Amino acid sequence: MVLKYAYFPGCVAQGACRELDQSTKAVSRSLGIELIELKKAACCGSGTFKEDSQLLEDTVNARNIALAEELNLPLLTHCSTCQGVIGHVDERLKSADSEYLNQVNGFLNREGCSPYQGSTEVKHLLWALVSDYGLDAIAAKVTRKLSGLKCAAFYGCYLLRGQDRPLDDPFNPTSMENLFEAVGATPIQYRGRTQCCGWPLSSYATEQSFQMAGKHIKAAIQAGADCMVTPCPLCHLNLDSRQPEVEQVIGEKLGLPILHLPQLVGLAIGISPSELGLDRHIVATKSVLAKLGK
Structure with a gap:
């Protein structure tokens, strides 16, 4: 089975440290992991959005997750900060009451975006390699x-x-x-x-x-x-x-x-x-x- 993810590259890996995006894509190609880059995704906010508004952080990242849901794929990060922020938003929205979720999705609908459904997961590259691909399979590729x-x-x-x-x-x-x-x-x-x-x-x-x-x-x-x-x-x-x-x-x-x-x-x-x-x-x-x- 080919592993396939909706790839969320984040900001730093496509700006100041492009070698990080470069190496993630190179390793994925070599291992046969397919990455579909979420080119319309926005910065997760790295934890700063919620200092002004939790609703802002949730709405921005609900949209990011919804982009992966459109592809029916897990959202893959290779950034601990992105994983922590987007993953926690996903946890929060999956347990949110319908009124709050409707508020978030109302903002997304206003911008012509797909609604957040809570139908996928957010996974860091480390977890994907260790849990999905498997250590034995990686060792066999060495x-x-x-x-x-x-x-x-x-x-x-x-x-x-x-x-x-x-x-x-x-x-x-x-x-x-x-x-x-x-x-x-x-x-x-x-x-x-x-x-x-x-x-x-x-x-x-x-x-x-x-x-x-x-x-x-x-x-x-x-x-x-x-x-x-x-x-x-x-x-x-x-x-x-x-x-x-x-x-x-x-x-x-x-x-x-x-x-x-x-x-x-x-x-x-x-x-x-x-x-x-x-x-x-x-x-x-x-x-x-x-x-x-x-």
Whole structure:
């Protein structure tokens, strides 16, 4: 059976960090997963809409979900923040009373949009790979085991605690570590892997945001990590793109490569580093490729 999803790429992966969208599509093609991109989808709001109006957040994301429902497909994200926001909206609307749901759908109808029906699910790429595709099937696709590569998972906060019913333990998750092992890499445990990267603070408390990011990166380095792997473009921004600024704030050199989850999987299943966009990172990934003999 071919896995097929309505793909919600989000904003960051199509703007500041295009290598994340690029690698997600490359891995999906290689694994035979079909992605139908939701080109009419809107930004999920990354949790900011509800600061002004919960109804606004619910209506915007009810429309996003309805676009997937039109295709009769699950909505696939590759962003922890998008997963947390859209997934929680889906949970809330599925249990909402008819009056509130009619209000949301009334706004959608006014704009000529399909109504939200609650007929599909919102799923992060990590859950799709682990639960739908399966670890054994991924292991069977590996053409070059990532033996000797020590990977520190950075789950962040939204993926694990953004919804009422997360698909992994919110405080002691294992999904990413299990995936690392399936492709031959060694998982590294360290304090901070389930904490916030600091991105939500970055616009108004930049120094504190960078201190948070630096603390997590340092902990991963001290635990022996060769790289950090994140399932979230916003975490990627704070941990990779801003790592030079983080170094200035904490007064220490870090230089830890940050990989997006599909980039790690892609290396194991034979996709070239350039096709995965590894040459677009701020922190060079050459040390990771050298470790793998690439």
